[in-house]
Amino acid sequence: MAAHTDPAQLPRRFIKLAEAKTLTxxxxxxxxxxIAAGTFPTQVNLGPKSVAWxxxxxxxxxxxxxxxxxxxTV
Incomplete structure (x- = not known):
């Protein structure tokens, strides 16, 4: 059985679009x-022109x- 990453156990860290693209x-x-379809995590607004995941x-x-x-199953 594979070990799965529990998001609650990871430190919270913002990543920008470039890193999200690299990871996925x-x-x-x-x-x-x-995101529009509701099948990917939504971004967090950091400021007027800045978002991160x-x-x-x-x-x-x-x-x-x-x-x-x-x-x-996860």
Missing amino acids: TLSTSEIYRR IEAEVLAWCEARIAASRGE
């Missing part, structure tokens, strides 16, 4: 498409995709 290998447009939420999303591809 998704394009910018695909990330925003999935919570790293633990993006990692949990990645873990869920891995588990789903292997028929596991």
